[in-house]
Amino acid sequence: MDQFLQHAANGLILGGTYALLGIGLTLIFGIMRVVNFTHGELYTFGAYMVFCFATVLEVDFYVSLAAAVILGVVLGALVELILLRPLRGADIDTTMLVMIGAWIALQNGEQLLWGGVAKSVSHPFPAEPLVIGPVSVAELRLFVILVALALLVGVYLLIHKTKLGKAMRATFQDRETASLMGVNIDAIHTATFALGSGLAAAAGALLGPVFVVNPTMGDLVALKAFAIVILGGLGNIVGATLGGFILGLVEEFGACYVSSGYRDAMGFLLIIVVLFFKPTGLFARKERVG
Amino acid sequence: MEALAFSKKLGTFNPPIKKADFLSTNNDFGLGAANEFKKALAQQGVQIGVGEVMAPEATDLSAQIAKIKASGGDTLFVTTGVEQITLILKQAKEQRLTARIITTGGSSSPDQLIQQAGAAADGSYHLLFFAPWYPEAAPNPDVATKFVAEWKKRNFDFAGLTEGFRGYDGIMTIAAAIKGAGKAEPAAIQKALWDVKVKGVNGDIAFIKQGPAGQESGQNVPNVYIVTVKNGKVALP
Amino acid sequence: MLKIEGVTCRYGKVTAIRDISLEVREGELVTLIGANGAGKTTTLKAISGLLPPAEGRVVFAGEEITRASARRILALGIAHCPEGRRVFADMTVQENLDMGCYLRSDKAAIVRDLDRLFARFPKLAERRKQIAGTLSGGEQQMLAIGRALISRPKLMLFDEPSLGLAPTIVEQTFAIISEIRGEGTTVLMVEQNALAALRMCDRSYLLESGRMTQSGTGREMIDNPHVKQAYLGG
Numbered sequence A: 001m002d003q004f005l006q007h008a009a010n011g012l013i014l015g016g017t018y019a020l021l022g023i024g025l026t027l028i029f030g031i032m033r034v035v036n037f038t039h040g041e042l043y044t045f046g047a048y049m050v051f052c053f054a055t056v057l058e059v060d061f062y063v064s065l066a067a068a069v070i071l072g073v074v075l076g077a078l079v080e081l082i083l084l085r086p087l088r089g090a091d092i093d094t095t096m097l098v099m100i101g102a103w104i105a106l107q108n109g110e111q112l113l114w115g116g117v118a119k120s121v122s123h124p125f126p127a128e129p130l131v132i133g134p135v136s137v138a139e140l141r142l143f144v145i146l147v148a149l150a151l152l153v154g155v156y157l158l159i160h161k162t163k164l165g166k167a168m169r170a171t172f173q174d175r176e177t178a179s180l181m182g183v184n185i186d187a188i189h190t191a192t193f194a195l196g197s198g199l200a201a202a203a204g205a206l207l208g209p210v211f212v213v214n215p216t217m218g219d220l221v222a223l224k225a226f227a228i229v230i231l232g233g234l235g236n237i238v239g240a241t242l243g244g245f246i247l248g249l250v251e252e253f254g255a256c257y258v259s260s261g262y263r264d265a266m267g268f269l270l271i272i273v274v275l276f277f278k279p280t281g282l283f284a285r286k287e288r289v290g
Numbered sequence B: 001m002e003a004l005a006f007s008k009k010l011g012t013f014n015p016p017i018k019k020a021d022f023l024s025t026n027n028d029f030g031l032g033a034a035n036e037f038k039k040a041l042a043q044q045g046v047q048i049g050v051g052e053v054m055a056p057e058a059t060d061l062s063a064q065i066a067k068i069k070a071s072g073g074d075t076l077f078v079t080t081g082v083e084q085i086t087l088i089l090k091q092a093k094e095q096r097l098t099a100r101i102i103t104t105g106g107s108s109s110p111d112q113l114i115q116q117a118g119a120a121a122d123g124s125y126h127l128l129f130f131a132p133w134y135p136e137a138a139p140n141p142d143v144a145t146k147f148v149a150e151w152k153k154r155n156f157d158f159a160g161l162t163e164g165f166r167g168y169d170g171i172m173t174i175a176a177a178i179k180g181a182g183k184a185e186p187a188a189i190q191k192a193l194w195d196v197k198v199k200g201v202n203g204d205i206a207f208i209k210q211g212p213a214g215q216e217s218g219q220n221v222p223n224v225y226i227v228t229v230k231n232g233k234v235a236l237p
Numbered sequence C: 001m002l003k004i005e006g007v008t009c010r011y012g013k014v015t016a017i018r019d020i021s022l023e024v025r026e027g028e029l030v031t032l033i034g035a036n037g038a039g040k041t042t043t044l045k046a047i048s049g050l051l052p053p054a055e056g057r058v059v060f061a062g063e064e065i066t067r068a069s070a071r072r073i074l075a076l077g078i079a080h081c082p083e084g085r086r087v088f089a090d091m092t093v094q095e096n097l098d099m100g101c102y103l104r105s106d107k108a109a110i111v112r113d114l115d116r117l118f119a120r121f122p123k124l125a126e127r128r129k130q131i132a133g134t135l136s137g138g139e140q141q142m143l144a145i146g147r148a149l150i151s152r153p154k155l156m157l158f159d160e161p162s163l164g165l166a167p168t169i170v171e172q173t174f175a176i177i178s179e180i181r182g183e184g185t186t187v188l189m190v191e192q193n194a195l196a197a198l199r200m201c202d203r204s205y206l207l208e209s210g211r212m213t214q215s216g217t218g219r220e221m222i223d224n225p226h227v228k229q230a231y232l233g234g
Ligand SMILES: Nc1ncnc2c1ncn2[C@@H]1O[C@H](COP(=O)(O)OP(=O)(O)OP(=O)(O)O)[C@@H](O)[C@H]1O
Pocket: C011, C014, C015, C016, C034, C035, C036, C037, C038, C039, C040, C041, C042, C043, C083, C192
């Protein structure tokens, strides 16, 4: 039972960060329909930025986090403006190839800049964990999950309650009609991509200090993000959030009660099962059209 | 081979190792080492707990660690690269895993661990094939001392020594075999390798035959060193 | 109020309309009739900025809007209620109407206009929180009209508002459009239902294969032998 509680706590914390990655990608892949191979690189970028500020330049940790996220938003906006805008209306193959190219270029850029050796990020939290009954949780992880939850709620409110969020949803449902409402379609594309990228960078900035930072850290994570988006139904923010938590718990309990060797395969197995029975994802709304 | 050499040094540990758990990467390097250690330790009467595995690129190992903690062994053998060892040390601390952690495979570069894992590295043990902090303790102190001195003279990274000696020993072994063969022909060199005796940085290098007759592989019994981390510094246990 | 002069529009290499000219005067209800594929929708898109003309000029309220963005044209006072209703199916009724107010920032006035709109379309008021995709066809048409109306346009473009609706709903829809015109909004309407369109309009234009072939008052068009034979069933 003690072990069960510890696993549940671990799974929930992991799930929160997965959810963050998932909603960032569901905005870009699910709503914009751009197969975004750079998502993992923005995650890596966020982690390196917090390393650069907090560890190398010794800036305050919280300021470093904010700076990493803001720079992630800027990088996302640049990718959209430079690579995607000229490709608007191009077929999906072309866009996909360009995004794969961007992924490789970004990853190698990080390798060139920081080297291949993993880096640890300094943070103000104690190494000793908080002990709650039979469960131990590092304070840093607790901080990560709280920030992740705040971001999840924030994004949900942004998409569902603000003018910008409504314009985003309208644009990706029906671009032409949205422009008849006076929406600046180009600006919405840039804003959405930048927001999704900022969320990936936030996930990287939060998890970098928990794990270590290296140039290929984003690869597996990006793969999982795609899994979460598909699990939750394309473009579904709540679905991606729940999908993230489900994946975190399945991995954790699967590793414990099935086999740790298949831990990372567990999520993909889950997708196969879900897609088999419910091809639109777990939480897709029925009346979804177009 | 490493496991065999290690099992002769079990007396180093106090309190002694009674129950061992394993955490290794899901590949030949990790699984092979875990199996060898399990066999060697069982022969010495050590109880074997759980054997957990992980993908080489996995970063979150909390599930494995929680399970290892529940198993309740006094020692955890870890076989993976230095990055994952860093993660394991940190996450073991997060979950208050009290088992003694011993890394195998010689790839653990303690200096890098101290730098990356900080205080979480304290109290961990590392099996190395060369302990450049103590060249005089090597079986061939003159060779080892000279090698470390040359390395420093050339301004190479000190952390690279724990791995770098392999290249040196390897080249010296091949050179000795070519000399023994008397000519640069693959078949002759291969044959000469069986008779090579080299004083290397790791220790005396010679090959024994292992495996089915006619297709044996050459194995060398390496020297292993056990180092530990005390107060952020490499130390002998 | 609106003047189109010699407009040609192309989709890639395909020319959809060629050398079209028409005029809508303030307060008028003008209709544009023609067969499938004649270019009616294209003409409306040329006006609202969705498909900037390759040649010719579009002038609205004295300002040239030939190459203006859809956003600018809406801001000048032209709302386009598109063919097939095109409500945002995944958004609620209220959110669809919010999108109609996208360029407005006069909060208090928006609240008043919404109240008026809901009084006019009580069905929408009941279903404010409902996802638009689950509305009936007629309700969706009301929503599409409401969404265009709430932007407070001077000129409204309707593209086949009767499309796919039951006869009673069609009647209701035309009644609402007449009402809107009665309140002082100028209307340019595209309709396949030629007889109804000609009866309710002040003037009308006939498009055939991308060219303007006839024009006149509603009465003149109904009496025109060519129109009668080809579009009014003899
Ligand atoms: N997106 C497009 N790409 C290429 N050709 C198009 C496109 N849209 C319309 N066309 C062509 O332009 C011509 C005019 O089309 P338009 O939609 O304006 O006709 P319409 O009069 O509105 O017809 P309907 O009554 O069926 O709505 C048609 O030949 C059509 O095939």
